Structures are given as C-alpha cells and as structure tokens.
Amino acid sequence: MEEFEMDTFNELGSMGTSTIQKLENLLLVAVPRDLTDSEVLRLRRQVLQDVRRYRSRWVLLDFSRVDICDSFFGRFIQSTAKMASLMGADVVISGLQDAVIETMVDLGMTLPNIHAVLDLDDALALSRSDQRDVWQNDSLGLEDGSFDESEWEDSGSRESPFSNLTEV
Amino acid sequence: MVEQQSSQRQFPIRSVVDVVRARRSGLDIALKMGFHQAEANKVAVVISELGRNIELYAGEGLITVTTYAAGGGKYIEVVAEDEGPGIPDVDRVLAGGYTTSQGMGLGISGSRRLMDEFDIQSQVGKGTRVRAVKRLR
Numbered sequence: 001m002e003e004f005e006m007d008t009f010n011e012l013g014s015m016g017t018s019t020i021q022k023l024e025n026l027l028l029v030a031v032p033r034d035l036t037d038s039e040v041l042r043l044r045r046q047v048l049q050d051v052r053r054y055r056s057r058w059v060l061l062d063f064s065r066v067d068i069c070d071s072f073f074g075r076f077i078q079s080t081a082k083m084a085s086l087m088g089a090d091v092v093i094s095g096l097q098d099a100v101i102e103t104m105v106d107l108g109m110t111l112p113n114i115h116a117v118l119d120l121d122d123a124l125a126l127s128r129s130d131q132r133d134v135w136q137n138d139s140l141g142l143e144d145g146s147f148d149e150s151e152w153e154d155s156g157s158r159e160s161p162f163s164n165l166t167e168v
Numbered sequence: 169m170v171e172q173q174s175s176q177r178q179f180p181i182r183s184v185v186d187v188v189r190a191r192r193s194g195l196d197i198a199l200k201m202g203f204h205q206a207e208a209n210k211v212a213v214v215i216s217e218l219g220r221n222i223e224l225y226a227g228e229g230l231i232t233v234t235t236y237a238a239g240g241g242k243y244i245e246v247v248a249e250d251e252g253p254g255i256p257d258v259d260r261v262l263a264g265g266y267t268t269s270q271g272m273g274l275g276i277s278g279s280r281r282l283m284d285e286f287d288i289q290s291q292v293g294k295g296t297r298v299r300a301v302k303r304l305r
Contacts, residue, residue: 034188034192035188036184036185036188037184038184067195067209068191068192068195068209068212068213068216069213070191070213070216070217070220071217071274071275071278072216072220074274097205098206099204099205099206099208099209100209102206102209102210103206103209103210103213103282106210106278106281106282107213107274107278107279107281107282108264108274108277108278108281109274109278
C-alpha cells in the first residue's frame with residue numbers, strides 16, 4: 001500500500017501544465033509565478049474543487065517557483081487555508097524562497113495557523129500520519145468504508161498529526 | 169546634491185497584468201544594479217503594492233522606476249502616480265491595518281518598511297503620488 005498513485009490533470013489556462021496533482025491523500029499544488037488576481041482566484045477554486053473531487057485530506061501549496069509574494073498573495077494563502085479547512089482538509093505550505101520570506105516578514109505579513117514543511121517528503125510524512133484515514137483502510141476490513149465505532153476507538157486518538165513533528 | 173540620472177523606465181498601469189509586468193521588470197532592474205535577491209524582491213513587492221492601489225482605487229496611473237547615483241551611493245526610486253480619488257487620511261493608511269479592499273491592509277504601511285525613503289502626497293479628488301527609494305548596500 002506504499003505505491004504512489006499519481007494523477008496529473010487540469011491545465012489552468014495560461015498557468016501551465018500539471019499545476020495540481022493528486023498524491024495519495026495529498027493535493028499537491030505547484031503555485032505558478034506571476035499570477036494575476038483572476039488566476040489566483042481560479043487556482044483557489046480549482047484547489048477547493050479538487051479537494052472535494054479527490055477527498056484530499058491535505059493540501060500542499062508549493063511556492064518554490066514563486067519569487068514575488070505581495071500582500072494579495074498572502075491573503076490568497078490565508079483564504080485558501082481557511083476555506084479548505086471548512087471542507088475538512090488541512091493546508092500546509094512549502095518551498096518559500098529565503099528572499100521571499102524576508103520580504104514577507106518585513107512587510108508585516110503573518111500567516112497564523114499555517115503550517116510549513118521543508119519539502120514534499122515532510123508533507124507526505126505528515127499526510128501519511130493522518131489518523132483520519134485509518135478507518136478507511138482495507139486492513140481494517142471495512143470494505144464499504146462505513147464508520148465503525150469500535151474500530152475508531154481502537155485506532156487511537158484524534159490527536160494532532162503535528163505532534164509527530166514536535167517530538168523530534 | 170547633484171544627481172546623475174542613469175536610467176528611467178515608465179510603466180502605465182491599467183490592469184493587474186500591467187502590475188505583474190511592472191514588478192517583474194522592477195525585480196530585474198534591481199538585480200542588474202547589484203541588489204541582493206532579497207532586496208530586489210522588496211522593490212518588486214513595493215511596485216506590486218503601489219501598482220495594485222493604482223489599479224484598485226484610481227483605475228489607471230503610472231509607475232516610474234529610476235536608478236541613479238548620488239553622493240557615492242546607488243539608488244532605485246519607485247514613483248507611483250495617479251489622478252484617482254486620493255487618500256483622505258494618509259496617517260491612518262501609513263499606520264497599517266487599514267483596508268477597503270481584498271488586501272491585508274499592509275500595502276502602504278508595509279511598503280514603507282521595505283524601503284529607505286517613503287513619502288506620500290495625496291489630495292482628495294485630485295490624486296496620489298507615492299515615492300519610495302532604496303539604497304544599494
């Protein structure tokens with residue numbers, strides 16, 4: 001059950017190919033540079049649609065291509081995280097360049113409640129530690145994916161998946 | 169102080185696409201001058217914030233990026249001008265956290281922190297002129 005199920009789709013017009021990819025329970029979003037406001041909004045809507053479509057528990061916004069991040073962009077990150085959380089998905093970010101981060105902080109942009117990871121590996125470690133997926137797993141014998149209370153209790157707590165990270 | 173003007177570029181702003189173009193050019197100009205990536209990035213973000221304000225409040229305007237040497241230093245200057253509604257309370261905008269739009273209320277107050285010099289001239293009903301300067305270190 002360790003194999004990648006990689007699925008590339010939806011070209012977002014001028015934004016180029018494979019902006020959004022599904023990777024297990026993670027939606028991987030490679031945020032393009034130089035987005036106009038309408039493209040930013042389109043991207044956000046596409047992300048939310050795909051969260052629903054693929055039942056993605058995690059959204060990784062990867063900013064490694066982005067070299068200019070103004071306050072509008074900061075708001076995009078915040079609003080996407082807020083909206084995704086209302087759907088039951090958690091947003092994590094990665095790949096912010098050091099020059100971009102320096103500007104963001106000096107500008108006064110804070111992104112409260114946004115978790116950052118170093119790279120895709122860390123994002124996968126986080127999403128794979130997600131306890132919410134346990135009761136759907138075939139190994140528990142729940143073929144129809146229905147909720148089984150006893151299994152849920154046995155499978156442990158709903159503690160934050162971030163607890164794994166802080167222990168290290 | 170005698171200013172030796174070395175180069176100037178103007179970017180008419182009518183849409184967000186113009187803003188994106190202007191900030192990209194600003195980044196390149198600053199990098200070419202020898203600014204560190206992080207400093208050039210700040211100039212680009214200031215162009216972006218000021219350009220957005222033009223597009224949002226005035227509809228159209230002009231951003232002028234000038235590079236010059238003076239008193240042994242090298243500078244990049246960003247001037248954003250429009251003939252829009254003007255800012256009724258400049259102090260409040262400079263203080264930050266004030267917005268009427270979809271931003272974070274950081275545009276002006278944050279831009280000031282990113283630059284070495286920053287001043288606003290604004291008259292309600294006439295327009296706004298923001299000048300921001302960064303020195304090469």
